[in-house]
Amino acid sequence: xxxxxxxxxxxxxxxxxxxxxxxxxxxxxxxxxxxxxxxxxxxxxxxxxxxxxxxxxxxxxxxxxxxxxxxxxxxxxxxxxxxxxxxxxxxxxxxxxxxxxxxxxxxxxxxxxx
Ligand SMILES: [Zn+2]
Numbered sequence: 001x002x003x004x005x006x007x008x009x010x011x012x013x014x015x016x017x018x019x020x021x022x023x024x025x026x027x028x029x030x031x032x033x034x035x036x037x038x039x040x041x042x043x044x045x046x047x048x049x050x051x052x053x054x055x056x057x058x059x060x061x062x063x064x065x066x067x068x069x070x071x072x073x074x075x076x077x078x079x080x081x082x083x084x085x086x087x088x089x090x091x092x093x094x095x096x097x098x099x100x101x102x103x104x105x106x107x108x109x110x111x112x113x114x
Contacts, residue, residue, distance in 0.1 A: 048089035060087030
């Protein structure tokens with residue numbers, strides 16, 4: 001039985017993006033400053049940090065924000081520093097993203113950016 005109150009449209013208010021899994025960060029990842037940093041980072045940290053910690057050797061596939069972007073992790077493209085990032089392999093990145101997504105409602109059809 002749906003008992004949710006009808007959504008009231010307030011034209012003057014911007015639509016809230018709540019519980020949306022992915023904020024579109026493609027502008028960030030497409031920025032040449034990010035691309036350059038990320039490429040350099042993978043060269044400096046060619047091995048997955050998490051795997052390395054448990055004695056495995058996996059190549060870095062992702063320049064991962066230790067703090068998520070939307071939680072305030074290094075959003076400033078002019079001041080990207082290695083300390084805010086870690087190199088992760090495919091599977092570690094997937095498992096980290098999965099854990100992060102926990103508590104966030106999956107929105108079907110939303111684009112995921114990496
Ligand atoms: Zn790994």
